[in-house]
Amino acid sequence: MTDNVLVWLNDPQNWSGTRFTPGIGAQIAAHLLYTAIALLVAGAIAFPLGIVLGHTGRAGWLVSVANGLRSLPTVGLLILLYVMVSPLISGRGDAPYLVPTEIALVLLALPPILANTYAGVRNVPPDARDAARGMGMTGPQVLLRVELPNALPLVFSGLRSATLQVIATATIAAYVGLDGLGRYVYDGLASHQFGQMAGGAVLVAALALLVDLVLALVQRLTVSRGVSGRFSRRAAGGDGRTAAVTELTAGSGEGRERGGNDAEDSSRPVAVLAPSGKHPPG
Amino acid sequence: MIRFDEVTKAYPDGTVAVDELTLTAPSGQITVFVGPSGCGKTTSLRMINRMIEPTSGTITIDDRDVTSVPATELRRGIGYVIQHAGLFPHRTVADNVATVPLLTGTNRRQARTRAIELMERVGLPASFADRYPAQLSGGQQQRVGVARALAADPPVMLMDEPFSAVDPVVRDQLQREFLRLQEELGKTIVFVTHDIDEAIRLGDTVAVLDVGGRLAQLATPADLLATPADPFVAGFVGRDRGYRALAFVSAEVAVVPEPTVTLGEPLARARDVAVDDWVLAVDAGHRPQGWLHLPDGGGLSGDEVQPELLNLGGTLAPAGGTLREALDAALSSPSGRGVVVDDDGRLVGSVSAATVLRHIDTAGAGVSPGGRA
Amino acid sequence: MTSAAGSAPWDLFGYFADHRGQVLELLWSHTWLSVLPVVIGLLVSLPIGWLARRYRWVYPSVVSVTGLLYTIPSLALFVIMPMLLGTQILDPVNVVAALTVYTVALLVRVVADGLAAVPDDVMQSATAMGLTRFQRLRKVELPLAVPVIAAGLRVATVANVSLVAIAGTIGIPELGQLFIIGFQLSVNGPYYPPIVLGIVLCVLLALVLDGLIVLGSRWATPWQRVVAAR
The missing domain is CATH 3.40.50.300 (P-loop containing nucleotide triphosphate hydrolases)
Structure with a gap:
C-alpha cells in the first residue's frame, strides 16, 4: 500500500496538474491561502480583543464562552455553517464553498488566539507591571514594552494551535467542495485510489509540520531569552566563576545561581491545563 | 522634603x-x-x-x-x-x-x-x-x-x-x-x-x-x-525594647587590655598569661581567632596553640560601636570578656558585662528619653 | 430517507423519534470509538510517563515527539494508519489507533508532570518508612497524581469525541454520519435536524464522559474533597 503512495507522490503529472485538475503545488497554495485568510481575520479580531481584555482584566467570561466553542465537533460546525450560509451566496466560482468554510475556520481559530492572548497579558508578573507604571511608563508604553513581550510565548502558542486547527479543518472542508490538499483524500476515497488518498494525507501532515516549524522559528527569534528561559550553555558555564566573584565581593548568602537550572525548568508547563493546553487539531 | x-x-x-x-x-x-x-x-x-x-x-x-x-x-x-x-x-x-x-x-x-x-x-x-x-x-x-x-x-x-x-x-x-x-x-x-x-x-x-x-x-x-x-x-x-535601645547609644566604656597568645606559640606560654583559665588567641596580624580554655591541670593535647583547640564563641564589638554590641560581645564570650576590635579587625582590648552595665546605670543611657548619645 | 418531521433546526426531536434505532447505534459506536483510545492511551502512558519522570533525559525527547504527533491533522492520521497497520481504509481500528496516538501524546506528559508534582517531602517520608520503589509508586505517587492525570483524561476524552466525528467524512459509522446525512439532504435547501442532532449529541456525550471522569477522580481522591470543603 505504501508503494501506491510513493508512486502517486513521484508522478510529475500530479505535481504539475493537467488541464482539468490543479497540481499538488496549486493545491498546497490554495490550502495555505484558506489558512492565511482565516488566521488573518481571526487574528484581527481575537488579538486586539485579548490584549484589551487582558490589560483591563475585564470580561473574562467572554474568554470562557470562546473556550466553550472548542467542545463543538468541528465537522458538525463546518457542515452546519455550509448548509446555512452556502444558499445565501450567489457568487460564481469558489465563493459558495469558500465563504461558509472560512466562517467556520475563523470561528475555530478565534478561541485559542483569544484565550492565549488574554492569558498571556494577564500572566505578566504583576510586580513588573507595577514597576513599569511606577517608573513613569504611559499605558501604551506598559502594554508595548512590558506586557506584550512577556505575553509573547502564550500568544504564539495560541497562534500555533489555531494554525494547526485551521490547516486540519481546511482539509475536511474539501468534503463540502473546497479545494486544497483535502481534495486528494476525498477524491481518492470516492475513486478508490488509495495512493492518491494517502498521498494527500501525507502532504497535509507534512504541510502542518512545516508551518508549525516556521512559526516555532519565528517565535524563537521574537521571544526574549529572558522570557523563554533559553540561556546559552556557554554563558551559563562562564558565569560560574563570575558568580563566585560576586559571592566574595557582594558578600555571602545570596543563594545559588539559578541560571543553569532555569532553562530546563521553564520549558516545563506551569499547569497542565493552562489555556495554552493543546487541543488536538481537528 | x-x-x-x-x-x-x-x-x-x-x-x-x-x-x-x-x-x-x-x-x-x-x-x-x-x-x-x-x-x-x-x-x-x-x-x-x-x-x-x-x-x-x-x-x-x-x-x-x-x-x-x-x-x-x-x-x-x-x-x-x-x-x-x-x-x-x-x-x-x-x-x-x-x-x-x-x-x-x-x-x-x-x-x-x-x-x-x-x-x-x-x-x-x-x-x-x-x-x-x-x-x-x-x-x-x-x-x-x-x-x-x-x-x-x-x-x-x-x-x-x-x-x-x-x-x-x-x-x-x-x-x-x-x-x-x-x-x-x-x-x-x-x-x-x-x-x-x-x-x-x-x-x-x-x-x-x-x-x-x-x-x-x-x-x-x-x-x-x-x-x-x-x-x-x-x-x-x-x-526587648530596653536592650534594643542600647543599639542607639555609643559605648563610651573603658576597654581594658587583654593578654593574648599567637597561633603556633607553645601552650605553656598560654598557661602563663591565661586569666581565669581563659586566654585569647590571635593571628600574626593581631586579629582575634578564638578563646583557649586552660583549666587547672586540664590536659590539652599537643603542645602548640592550634585553631582546632579554640572556642569560637563570642561576638566581636567594634571599637566606637554601640552599647548593645559591647554588651552582646561580653555576654556571648565564653570567658565573660567581650572582645573589642578596630575597623581592620585587630584586637583593641576587652570589656566585661559588669562594666557595660555600670555605664548604663551611671549614664542613664538607653531606656530614658534623650538617652541617645 | 424521508421524514415526517420538518427541516428546521428544532425538528431534531422529530428526527430522533423517526430514526431512533439508527441514531442510538451511531451514538453507541461514537462512544466506544471515543473511550477505547483513552483507556488504551492511559495504559500505555503510565509506564512511559513514569520513565520520563524517573530518567530526566527522557523528558525532553518525550516533549518533542508528542509535540510532533499533535501537529498531524486527524484526518491525515486516519488515512495514514492503514499504511502503518496494514488495515482496510474503512476499518474503525484506524480511528482507535489514531486517537490512541493523540491520547498517548497528551497523557505521557501529563503523567510525567503529575508524578513530578508529588511533593519531595512526601516521597522522602515514604522512602524513610521503608516503602519499596514499586510500593511508593502504587501507594503514594499514583494516588497523589490522580487529579492531574484526571484533568488530562478530561481533555483527551472531550477532544476525542470531536475528532471521532471527523471519521464520518471517510465513511466510518458514528455520529459524524448525521452530519453527512444532513449535508446530503441539503441539496435543495438546508435540512438541519440531523446536523443539529449530531452536534447536540456530541456535546452531550462529551459532557457525560467528562462528568464521569470528574466523579471517578473524586471517588479516587477523598482527601481532595476535604480540602475543597474547607
Missing part, C-alpha cells in the same frame, strides 16, 4: 486606608512607614508617586504639589523599588537598569554605560549586564531593582518592602549596603516595611501607622523605643 497635608484615602465601600495623614519626610533622610498590614503604609507611599490618588489632602515634594505635573513625568523623577524587585523578565539586567533613562530619551550607549556604573555601585559585577533577571538570585534581583531606581538620579526614592522577600542573611547584608549607599547619595527616601526591626535599623525617622491609616507616632528610632506614644505603639515595638 516630602509633605503629607491631611491626606485621606477612602474607598467607595467605606474603607479608610489612610486617615488625615500629616507628616514631613525630611530631605536627605530615610523616613520609614511601619505598621501591621492594613495600616495604609503602602497606600501612603503609592500616593506620593500617584500610583494611587488621594481622596483629599495634598502631597508636596519640595513644596511642589505632586498633582501639578503629569503622573508619568512625576514618576520618572522618583525612584521606585518594590518587594520582588519587579524586574522586566524580557530585558537584560543592563536594559532593566536603563529603563528610565531610555524613556526620557538618553541614547543607548550612554544609558548602558550609566547602567553598568550603577550595577557596580550596588555590588553587582559588570559581567551581569547581559544576563536576564531569571538568571539572578533574589538578592541580586533586588540589587538590580535598586540600581534601576537610581538610574535617573532622582532626588526622591520610594521603597516598598524592598528587602522582605529575601532570606535573613541576605536581608542583613542588603540593609547594611543600603545604609552605606545612602551615606554617599543622601537621597530623600520613604521606606515601607512591616518589620519594626528593619524600621529601627534603617530609619532616621519612623512613622508608626495603625490599622485604618492612623499615624500613631512619628519619632526617631531611639525615642520610639524609649517613649512609645500609646499602647498600640508599645505593643508593636515589642519586647
Whole structure:
C-alpha cells in the first residue's frame, strides 16, 4: 500500500496538474491561502480583543464562552455553517464553498488566539507591571514594552494551535467542495485510489509540520531569552566563576545561581491545563 | 522634603486606608512607614508617586504639589523599588537598569554605560549586564531593582518592602549596603516595611501607622523605643525594647587590655598569661581567632596553640560601636570578656558585662528619653 | 430517507423519534470509538510517563515527539494508519489507533508532570518508612497524581469525541454520519435536524464522559474533597 503512495507522490503529472485538475503545488497554495485568510481575520479580531481584555482584566467570561466553542465537533460546525450560509451566496466560482468554510475556520481559530492572548497579558508578573507604571511608563508604553513581550510565548502558542486547527479543518472542508490538499483524500476515497488518498494525507501532515516549524522559528527569534528561559550553555558555564566573584565581593548568602537550572525548568508547563493546553487539531 | 497635608484615602465601600495623614519626610533622610498590614503604609507611599490618588489632602515634594505635573513625568523623577524587585523578565539586567533613562530619551550607549556604573555601585559585577533577571538570585534581583531606581538620579526614592522577600542573611547584608549607599547619595527616601526591626535599623525617622491609616507616632528610632506614644505603639515595638535601645547609644566604656597568645606559640606560654583559665588567641596580624580554655591541670593535647583547640564563641564589638554590641560581645564570650576590635579587625582590648552595665546605670543611657548619645 | 418531521433546526426531536434505532447505534459506536483510545492511551502512558519522570533525559525527547504527533491533522492520521497497520481504509481500528496516538501524546506528559508534582517531602517520608520503589509508586505517587492525570483524561476524552466525528467524512459509522446525512439532504435547501442532532449529541456525550471522569477522580481522591470543603 505504501508503494501506491510513493508512486502517486513521484508522478510529475500530479505535481504539475493537467488541464482539468490543479497540481499538488496549486493545491498546497490554495490550502495555505484558506489558512492565511482565516488566521488573518481571526487574528484581527481575537488579538486586539485579548490584549484589551487582558490589560483591563475585564470580561473574562467572554474568554470562557470562546473556550466553550472548542467542545463543538468541528465537522458538525463546518457542515452546519455550509448548509446555512452556502444558499445565501450567489457568487460564481469558489465563493459558495469558500465563504461558509472560512466562517467556520475563523470561528475555530478565534478561541485559542483569544484565550492565549488574554492569558498571556494577564500572566505578566504583576510586580513588573507595577514597576513599569511606577517608573513613569504611559499605558501604551506598559502594554508595548512590558506586557506584550512577556505575553509573547502564550500568544504564539495560541497562534500555533489555531494554525494547526485551521490547516486540519481546511482539509475536511474539501468534503463540502473546497479545494486544497483535502481534495486528494476525498477524491481518492470516492475513486478508490488509495495512493492518491494517502498521498494527500501525507502532504497535509507534512504541510502542518512545516508551518508549525516556521512559526516555532519565528517565535524563537521574537521571544526574549529572558522570557523563554533559553540561556546559552556557554554563558551559563562562564558565569560560574563570575558568580563566585560576586559571592566574595557582594558578600555571602545570596543563594545559588539559578541560571543553569532555569532553562530546563521553564520549558516545563506551569499547569497542565493552562489555556495554552493543546487541543488536538481537528 | 516630602509633605503629607491631611491626606485621606477612602474607598467607595467605606474603607479608610489612610486617615488625615500629616507628616514631613525630611530631605536627605530615610523616613520609614511601619505598621501591621492594613495600616495604609503602602497606600501612603503609592500616593506620593500617584500610583494611587488621594481622596483629599495634598502631597508636596519640595513644596511642589505632586498633582501639578503629569503622573508619568512625576514618576520618572522618583525612584521606585518594590518587594520582588519587579524586574522586566524580557530585558537584560543592563536594559532593566536603563529603563528610565531610555524613556526620557538618553541614547543607548550612554544609558548602558550609566547602567553598568550603577550595577557596580550596588555590588553587582559588570559581567551581569547581559544576563536576564531569571538568571539572578533574589538578592541580586533586588540589587538590580535598586540600581534601576537610581538610574535617573532622582532626588526622591520610594521603597516598598524592598528587602522582605529575601532570606535573613541576605536581608542583613542588603540593609547594611543600603545604609552605606545612602551615606554617599543622601537621597530623600520613604521606606515601607512591616518589620519594626528593619524600621529601627534603617530609619532616621519612623512613622508608626495603625490599622485604618492612623499615624500613631512619628519619632526617631531611639525615642520610639524609649517613649512609645500609646499602647498600640508599645505593643508593636515589642519586647526587648530596653536592650534594643542600647543599639542607639555609643559605648563610651573603658576597654581594658587583654593578654593574648599567637597561633603556633607553645601552650605553656598560654598557661602563663591565661586569666581565669581563659586566654585569647590571635593571628600574626593581631586579629582575634578564638578563646583557649586552660583549666587547672586540664590536659590539652599537643603542645602548640592550634585553631582546632579554640572556642569560637563570642561576638566581636567594634571599637566606637554601640552599647548593645559591647554588651552582646561580653555576654556571648565564653570567658565573660567581650572582645573589642578596630575597623581592620585587630584586637583593641576587652570589656566585661559588669562594666557595660555600670555605664548604663551611671549614664542613664538607653531606656530614658534623650538617652541617645 | 424521508421524514415526517420538518427541516428546521428544532425538528431534531422529530428526527430522533423517526430514526431512533439508527441514531442510538451511531451514538453507541461514537462512544466506544471515543473511550477505547483513552483507556488504551492511559495504559500505555503510565509506564512511559513514569520513565520520563524517573530518567530526566527522557523528558525532553518525550516533549518533542508528542509535540510532533499533535501537529498531524486527524484526518491525515486516519488515512495514514492503514499504511502503518496494514488495515482496510474503512476499518474503525484506524480511528482507535489514531486517537490512541493523540491520547498517548497528551497523557505521557501529563503523567510525567503529575508524578513530578508529588511533593519531595512526601516521597522522602515514604522512602524513610521503608516503602519499596514499586510500593511508593502504587501507594503514594499514583494516588497523589490522580487529579492531574484526571484533568488530562478530561481533555483527551472531550477532544476525542470531536475528532471521532471527523471519521464520518471517510465513511466510518458514528455520529459524524448525521452530519453527512444532513449535508446530503441539503441539496435543495438546508435540512438541519440531523446536523443539529449530531452536534447536540456530541456535546452531550462529551459532557457525560467528562462528568464521569470528574466523579471517578473524586471517588479516587477523598482527601481532595476535604480540602475543597474547607
